[in-house]
Amino acid sequence: MTDSIQRRSGPLFAAPALLGLVVFVAVPFALAVVLAFTNLRLGSPLPTEFVGAEQFRRIFAEPAFVRALLNNTLFALVVVPLQTLLALALALLLHQRLKGRAFFRTLFFAPVVFPLSLVAVVWVLIYAPGPEGMMNGFLRAVTFGAWIPRDFLRDPVLALPAIMLTSIWQGAGFQMVILLAGLQGIPGELYEAAAMDGAGRWGQFQHVTLPQLRNTLSFTVLVTSILAFRLFDQVQIMTRGGPRNATTTVMFEAVQASFGRQQVAKGAAMTVVLFLVVLAITGVQRWVARQGREVG
Amino acid sequence: MGRLLSYGGLALAASLFLAPIAFMIVGSLKPDERVLLDAGSMAAFVPEGASLQNYRDVLARVPFARYLLNSALISSMIVAGGLAVNSLAGYAFSRIRWRGRDPLFALVPAIMVIPLEAIAVPLFYQVTLFGWRDTYVVQILPFVANAFSIYLFYTFFLGLPRELEEAARMDGAGALRTFLWVVVPNSRPVFTTAAILTFLTQWGAFLWPLMVTSAERVRPLPLAVSTFYSLPPLQWGDIFAFGVMMVAPILGVFLVFQRWFVRGVVTTGIKG
Amino acid sequence: MLSNYVLALLLAFVLLGCEQQQPPGAVPHLSVWAHAGQAAERKVLEKQVQRFNVQQDDLRLDLTFIPERTYNAQVQAAAIAGDLPDLLELDGPYIANYAWQGHLVTLDDLLSRAIRADLLPSIVAQGTYRDRLYGVGAFDSGLALYARRDVLDQAEIRIPQHPRGAWTRDEFDALLLSLRDSDEDGAVLDLKLNYPDEWFSYAFSPLIQSAGGDLVRRDDYQSAQGALNSRGAVLAMTALQGWMQQGLVDPNLDDAAFVSGRVALSWAGHWDYPRYKDALGDALALVPLPDFGKGTRTGQGSWVWSITRKCSDPEGAVRFVEFLLQPAEILAITETNGAVPATRSAIALSPAYREGGPLHLFVTQLAEGYAVPRPQTPAYPVISSAFRRAFADIRSGAPVRQVLDDAVVLIDQDIRDNQGYAPVEDP
Numbered sequence: 001m002t003d004s005i006q007r008r009s010g011p012l013f014a015a016p017a018l019l020g021l022v023v024f025v026a027v028p029f030a031l032a033v034v035l036a037f038t039n040l041r042l043g044s045p046l047p048t049e050f051v052g053a054e055q056f057r058r059i060f061a062e063p064a065f066v067r068a069l070l071n072n073t074l075f076a077l078v079v080v081p082l083q084t085l086l087a088l089a090l091a092l093l094l095h096q097r098l099k100g101r102a103f104f105r106t107l108f109f110a111p112v113v114f115p116l117s118l119v120a121v122v123w124v125l126i127y128a129p130g131p132e133g134m135m136n137g138f139l140r141a142v143t144f145g146a147w148i149p150r151d152f153l154r155d156p157v158l159a160l161p162a163i164m165l166t167s168i169w170q171g172a173g174f175q176m177v178i179l180l181a182g183l184q185g186i187p188g189e190l191y192e193a194a195a196m197d198g199a200g201r202w203g204q205f206q207h208v209t210l211p212q213l214r215n216t217l218s219f220t221v222l223v224t225s226i227l228a229f230r231l232f233d234q235v236q237i238m239t240r241g242g243p244r245n246a247t248t249t250v251m252f253e254a255v256q257a258s259f260g261r262q263q264v265a266k267g268a269a270m271t272v273v274l275f276l277v278v279l280a281i282t283g284v285q286r287w288v289a290r291q292g293r294e295v296g
Numbered sequence: 297m298g299r300l301l302s303y304g305g306l307a308l309a310a311s312l313f314l315a316p317i318a319f320m321i322v323g324s325l326k327p328d329e330r331v332l333l334d335a336g337s338m339a340a341f342v343p344e345g346a347s348l349q350n351y352r353d354v355l356a357r358v359p360f361a362r363y364l365l366n367s368a369l370i371s372s373m374i375v376a377g378g379l380a381v382n383s384l385a386g387y388a389f390s391r392i393r394w395r396g397r398d399p400l401f402a403l404v405p406a407i408m409v410i411p412l413e414a415i416a417v418p419l420f421y422q423v424t425l426f427g428w429r430d431t432y433v434v435q436i437l438p439f440v441a442n443a444f445s446i447y448l449f450y451t452f453f454l455g456l457p458r459e460l461e462e463a464a465r466m467d468g469a470g471a472l473r474t475f476l477w478v479v480v481p482n483s484r485p486v487f488t489t490a491a492i493l494t495f496l497t498q499w500g501a502f503l504w505p506l507m508v509t510s511a512e513r514v515r516p517l518p519l520a521v522s523t524f525y526s527l528p529p530l531q532w533g534d535i536f537a538f539g540v541m542m543v544a545p546i547l548g549v550f551l552v553f554q555r556w557f558v559r560g561v562v563t564t565g566i567k568g
Numbered sequence: 569m570l571s572n573y574v575l576a577l578l579l580a581f582v583l584l585g586c587e588q589q590q591p592p593g594a595v596p597h598l599s600v601w602a603h604a605g606q607a608a609e610r611k612v613l614e615k616q617v618q619r620f621n622v623q624q625d626d627l628r629l630d631l632t633f634i635p636e637r638t639y640n641a642q643v644q645a646a647a648i649a650g651d652l653p654d655l656l657e658l659d660g661p662y663i664a665n666y667a668w669q670g671h672l673v674t675l676d677d678l679l680s681r682a683i684r685a686d687l688l689p690s691i692v693a694q695g696t697y698r699d700r701l702y703g704v705g706a707f708d709s710g711l712a713l714y715a716r717r718d719v720l721d722q723a724e725i726r727i728p729q730h731p732r733g734a735w736t737r738d739e740f741d742a743l744l745l746s747l748r749d750s751d752e753d754g755a756v757l758d759l760k761l762n763y764p765d766e767w768f769s770y771a772f773s774p775l776i777q778s779a780g781g782d783l784v785r786r787d788d789y790q791s792a793q794g795a796l797n798s799r800g801a802v803l804a805m806t807a808l809q810g811w812m813q814q815g816l817v818d819p820n821l822d823d824a825a826f827v828s829g830r831v832a833l834s835w836a837g838h839w840d841y842p843r844y845k846d847a848l849g850d851a852l853a854l855v856p857l858p859d860f861g862k863g864t865r866t867g868q869g870s871w872v873w874s875i876t877r878k879c880s881d882p883e884g885a886v887r888f889v890e891f892l893l894q895p896a897e898i899l900a901i902t903e904t905n906g907a908v909p910a911t912r913s914a915i916a917l918s919p920a921y922r923e924g925g926p927l928h929l930f931v932t933q934l935a936e937g938y939a940v941p942r943p944q945t946p947a948y949p950v951i952s953s954a955f956r957r958a959f960a961d962i963r964s965g966a967p968v969r970q971v972l973d974d975a976v977v978l979i980d981q982d983i984r985d986n987q988g989y990a991p992v993e994d995p
Contacts, residue, residue, distance in 0.1 A: 009471035010394025017385035018400060020441025024419065025407050031418035043648050043669050045992040063974075093306050098299070102456060106551060107310055110317060115500025115518050115544050118539045122320050125332065128699075129819050130753075132332055134319060151819070154964050169313065221608045230411045231950065233502065243964030252415045255503075258417055259641055261982065271414035277407050332822040357607070424649040510601075510634055512641045519635075532822065 029275070036269035042262035055269035065270060067245040068253045069277070070161075071160060075249070076228035076281075080221055083168045087175035087220070094176075095183045105180070107175040116170065119236035123166045127152040127238075135162075153239050156246045163234050163247055171227070176222045182216030183209070222285050250274045261269050324350050325538035331532040357534070358520050359512065360541065367516040368545075370435045371498040372543035375491050377440035382490065383483075385441075385450025386534040387475055391461070404450075407443040414503065419509050430511045439446075439498060445490045453479065490549065499546055517542050594685060597628045598885055599653035601643070604633040606839075608904040616900065620891050627884045629655075637764055640949075647671055654879035655888065659766065660705065660869035661942040661952070664697040668946035668989055673875045676699045678886040683893050686911040694869045698991065703872035706892045707907035710838035710930030711771060711867040717853040718804040719832040721745055721778050731929070731938045734856040734864035737807070744816050747832050755818035756824040757803075757811060758834040761963070768959045769942060769952040770867045771835060772808065777940050779804040779860035784979065785953060789945040790988055792979040796955070797972040804860055805958075805968045812963055838930060841906040842919075854929050856938070868939035870907060877979050908934060946989040950982040 036055055040048045059065040090108055094101055111119065126134040129151035136149040151164040190208045197208060232251040235241055241248035241256070250270055258267030318341050323331040325346040333344075354360060388394070389401045419438060428434035460482060480487070501552040502518040509515050520538065602613055610633060617631045631651070634642050637767065640662055652671060661992050666672050678755070679701065684692070688708060696705035720727055721963050725743045728734050747756040756903040760767060773783050780800030784792045795801070818825040828836035834840065835857070844852055856864045873892070875885045891897060898914040904922075908930045909915045920927045933939045943951060954975040961971045983989060 007392070007394050010388045010392035010397060012386040013388035013392070014400065014476075016381045017441040017446055018403075019441060020437075021403070021407055022380065024438040024441065025410055025415060025443070026403070026414035028418035028422060029410050031421070032415055041986065043644055043665075044986065045668070045670050046987060048548050063331075089305075090309060093302050093309075096299075096302060098302060098306070104306055104310060108313055110547060110548070111313065113496060113550055114539075114543055115502070117500065117502050117518050118542065119316075121535060122539065125323075125821070126316060126319065128332065130820055134315075142468065156964060169316065170330070173313075226409065226411075230413060232413060240960060242960040244966050246963045251411075254413065256450075256953070259644075261950050262644075263982075263985075264417055267417060271411075275410060275414055278411070279406075282409055329822065329824065329828070420645070421648075429646070429649050429651055506638060506641070507645055510646060511632065 014088045027073040029228045032268045033272055035265050036272045038265045040268075041263050042258065044262065048265075051265075055266050056273070059266060059269055059273070063247055064241070064245050065250070065253050068241075068248045069273075071245075071247060072229050072231065072249050072277075074160065075164060075231060076225050078161075079164050079167055079171075079228055080224050082164075082173060083224060084170050084217070084221055086168065086172045086218075087179055089138070090172065090176045091179040091183055094180055105177070108176055111170045111172075112174045114170065116233035117237060119166060119170050120234045123162075124153070124238050127162055129154070129274075154243050156243050159239055159243060163231075163238060166234055166238070167228075171224065174225065178212065178220050179216055182213050186212045216290075218285065222282065225281055225285065226278055229274060229281075308566040313350045316449045320536045320539055323533060324540045326533055328531040328533040331536065340428060342543045350531075350533040351541065353531070354538045354541065358538070360520070360538075362513065363515060363517045363520045364541075364545070366432075367499060367518075368433060371419045371495050373432070373436045374439045374498050375494050378434070378442055378445055378494050379487055379491060381440055381488055382442055382445035383480070383487070384475070385480060387453050389446070390450045391479075392471065401450075404446055410446065416507060423508060428508070430509050430514055432514055434502075434508045435505055435514070435516070438504075442461055442494065445494065448490055448493075449486060452483060456482065495549070496546065528560075581770055595625065595628050596881060596884070597630050597882060598655055598879065598888075600629050600631045601634055601656035602631060602890075603636045603639050603657055603659075605636060605905060609901065612901050612904050614887065616805045616892060616897060620888055624887075627881065627888075629888060651876075652876045652878050654871065654881070655875055655885045657871045658703060658874050660694040660703070660872045661769075661944070661948045662702045663695055663872060663874065664944045665946040665949055666874070667697045667700075667702045668991065670992065671876050672702045673877055673879065673882055674702055675704060675875065675886065675889075676701050678875075678882055679704065679820060680890060683890055683911070686913055687893075688910055688912065688915075688931075688941055690868045690941065691910045693944075695872050695874075697944055702873040704889055704893070704910070705870050705872040706898050706910050707870055707902050707905070708868055708910060708934055709770075710927065710933065711774065711836075711857070711868040712906050712929060712933070713855040713857060714826060714834040714836055714840065714844055715853040715855050716826075716829075716832045716848065717851045719747070719750075721855070723750065728855055729858045731864045731866075731933055731936070734859040737858060737860050740858040741807075745810065748816060751832070753818075753830065754815050755825070755830065756832050756988075757817050758836070759808075759812075759817050760820060760823075760834075760836055761817065762820045762823055765956055766952060769955045770869070771837075772804075772959065773942065773955070774857060774865040774867050774940060775804040775808065775860060776801045778857070778862055780862050780863040781942075783951050784943045784945065784947065789943065789947065790983055792951070792976045794978075796979070797969065797976050800861070801972055802821050802969050805962055805972065807860070809962050809965070809968060814952045838906045838908060838927070840854065841927065842904075852926075855927065856933065864938055866933045866939050868934055868941055946986070947979065947983050951979055954978045 015041040037050055037052060037053045038048050039054070046176065094108075098104075129135070129136070130149050131140070133149065133152075135152060136147065139147040140149070141177045150158060152158045161264055186209065190212070191204055194204045194208050230251055231257065235247055235252045236251050236255070239247040241252050251274070254270040254274070257263045257270065303378045305517055322341055322343045325343045325348070326334070327347075327349070389397060389404075423429065423434050423438070456479065460478050461474055469477070500518055501516065505516050509519075600617065602610075604610060614631060617629050623627055640659060643656065643666075644654070647666065647669065658666060663672070675695075684701075687704070690708050691705055692701065694705065694708070695701050714726065717727065720743075723743070723746050725746070727849075743757055748754050758769065771782070776782060776796075777800075781798040781804065782795040785795045789844075818831050824830045826836070826840075827843060833887055834844070836844075857866055858864065859861070873889045875882050875889075879885050892901075893911060895909075895911065895914040895917055898909045898911060902909045902914070902918065906927075907918075908927070909918055909921060915921045915931055919925055920929065921931050942948060945951075958971045958975040962968055
């Protein structure tokens with residue numbers, strides 16, 4: 001096989017996938033960016049015009065959208081560490097040679113298999129107000145009757161945490177499986193060496209496990225953060241953005257604007273902002289990971 | 297002592313994780329009124345008066361088999377197409393030197409960041425232009441090429457030992473032959489991983505099918521849930537039965553393939 | 569082995585794809601969309617289509633059901649894609665928007681005069697936009713309070729028989745409290761809070777209207793200022809908020825608060841009548857909504873049949889609509905969904921709705937002007953969306969005036985953006 005044949009096969013192999021990405025992702029996104037500068041309305045017989053940055057000015061003047069950005073950020077700041085910690089703890093537990101490992105592994109992964117829309121429906125009942133709700137019942141049992149039943153999904157303070165819990169339940173298993181794989185890739189000799197240097201369980205964790213797990217951790221943290229900004233299904237089904245915007249997210253506002261109020265251009269502007277935010281976060285995280293790699 | 301703590305921790309976590317699932321399964325076996333009534337106590341987990349009536353109701357209210365077939369067809373085609381197309385691209389980027397490779401590859405992580413929801417409306421206009429509404433094609437084709445899958449294959453192929461390909465080359469095999477007969481058979485873990493991840497994502501797809509289909513004959517399972525939600529009175533037992541029927545197939549698939557999946561993640565080098 | 573599996577998949581794909589083609593035939597087909605209501609309702613419509621297809625040879629109708637909850641979104645998506653059917657049901661208040669977008673054909677010249685004269689005035693009002701008729705429904709809706717006669721009698725609460733005698737605001741507050749005293753969980757009123765979206769605008773704007781406010785200014789439909797945030801509107805919404813905050817309203821997650829006896833009053837529509845009647849029998853009473861100052865008001869409007877520009881045979885489509893408006897056909901549907909028949913001749917034949925029938929209150933409300941149509945403006949989708957969000961916030965305890973002011977801002981901005989929804993082309 002000559003080099004030139006090899007060379008030709010490169011573009012040929014990559015072409016179908018690249019074509020797909022360009023046609024179905026890059027082009028629509030470019031279109032979305034363009035739309036964000038117009039006043040396009042869904043189905044309107046009026047002509048569409050360019051309005052410059054008007055849509056952007058408007059969305060940042062809307063309390064709902066600003067709150068949505070805040071909620072997304074809050075959501076990411078809470079869910080990412082909590083879910084990661086939980087996943088790490090579970091992975092560590094399952095890394096030991098315990099009986100029934102496969103059963104537990106499947107169990108913790110099971111929620112990941114549920115479509116988000118179904119998860120939301122089940123949790124609506126779990127959060128049902130009054131003593132009939134499972135969460136209320138659970139908290140009452142755990143506090144020996146001290147808990148007053150609450151309407152979680154309509155409580156301005158508890159609504160977002162309620163959704164956070166649902167997401168963590170649904171997402172922890174996926175992170176756990178990846179972290180478990182990462183743990184299984186750490187050579188045993190490193191632990192032995194550390195033990196010989198006098199390190200106890202905690203020391204081994206600090207100086208062997210964590211550094212070796214660094215790349216896996218940063219990958220899962222990255223994916224979870226990106227998903228946190230795309231939060232939509234649970235809000236749509238469980239709270240509709242309420243109460244008083246306490247749980248609204250950027251994607252929910254964008255879909256409401258585009259389809260609920262026929263304001264497509266405004267929705268497009270919101271998603272462009274979302275993209276920029278996610279790109280920034282991805283950039284920061286990859287930069288941090290690279291720094292760490294250089295030092296460590 | 298440590299072992300006891302570990303088991304204890306696992307048991308606690310397991311019961312908390314299991315609770316919603318058990319609630320759903322048990323609820324699917326109860327008459328509708330009892331589902332809500334029992335939710336506040338341990339009775340939620342006790343299948344008193346268990347029957348399969350809800351399952352029968354679901355099958356009567358909704359052409360479940362049709363929805364299931366649609367979901368299976370769409371997800372399978374996306375997976376099949378994706379495995380072919382994305383693995384080839386991943387291989388091209390990692391193993392073949394060609395002009396324009398590096399700048400084109402830089403596109404991939406950038407595209408990974410774009411969520412479906414951001415492009416949903418323009419893509420909707422686009423596929424409307426193509427005349428693809430109410431088809432299977434419109435639910436399959438846009439999702440075959442996938443930046444995340446490409447990246448996955450890319451990382452994996454980077455770690456493959458070169459000797460295999462060099463041996464094939466010395467036997468006079470072309471690039472495609474090498475790929476098909478040497479690389480692919482040795483890459484089962486990554487193919488499995490990509491297949492499962494893609495399948496899981498696509499099985500639950502809701503927003504896109506909602507936008508581009510109205511005919512029941514092409515709609516996937518998640519849209520059937522909305523049928524339930526709109527017909528009063530709300531029958532929670534039926535909804536749960538539907539949920540169980542919707543999740544059981546994939547859970548089954550996962551159970552069968554899970555060993556390969558974990559191994560796939562390890563050697564794929566996602567961790568590194 | 570894998571390749572066999574792939575082959576089988578491809579084959580299935582191809583076969584299923586082929587199923588979509590229609591065999592070429594001589595008889596023109598018209599596509600018809602309807603909302604997927606209760607199973608019984610769907611069956612009736614299917615039979616009606618069958619009967620129509622069988623009794624004449626000029627047309628064949630192909631019926632498709634679309635899930636109700638996402639119905640309007642689907643129709644809108646199809647409209648943009650140029651994929652609308654020839655004939656479809658539309659939720660009444662959305663007619664104005666689709667007519668403005670230019671998708672609908674006016675029925676003024678197509679519908680027979682005789683039938684038009686027989687229609688209830690509310691039906692005509694609902695389907696009219698800018699003085700042209702764009703849609704006709706086979707039935708209208710009824711909204712009122714269902715009550716447990718025995719519980720009310722025991723608490724010595726009078727039961728009004730005519731909208732004139734509706735409970736006043738003070739009376740209503742007092743009776744809620746007195747009902748609460750003998751109620752187990754303190755919740756005595758069911759407002760169907762579990763219902764999806766369009767319910768809120770339909771069910772609660774009448775209370776605002778009864779208090780003197782409205783969703784939008786109806787003189788020129790250019791603004792909601794002074795309507796949605798008027799004193800009357802604030803009064804009505806504050807009352808609603810009060811009832812909910814005081815625990816008088818059942819969250820109704822299982823949609824069974826009234827039938828299971830947890831509440832004595834249910835603010836509900838005609839579609840609940842069959843279920844309620846089954847559960848309560850003679851103990852069921854129908855009462856007009858409370859009067860908050862300007863007289864009791866109630867909602868109206870339901871599914872309406874419209875013909876799209878795409879239709880190749882509007883006269884044929886109208887023949888089907890007129891078929892559906894025959895008294896026997898109207899009664900076939902209304903007997904299953906409990907709705908109010910659209911024509912006076914059908915009402916006279918309906919045991920439930922004719923003079924003296926248990927549901928005659930609905931007819932009275934519709935015929936004597938107590939029912940107010942939802943604003944017939946293309947701005948309605950935005951109005952409904954804004955109101956729904958406002959209601960959710962008010963339910964959570966937000967300050968009523970501020971929430972309504974915010975809704976007004978949203979609505980007014982949209983009307984301005986669309987240049988007042990002036991007609992774009994002459995239909």
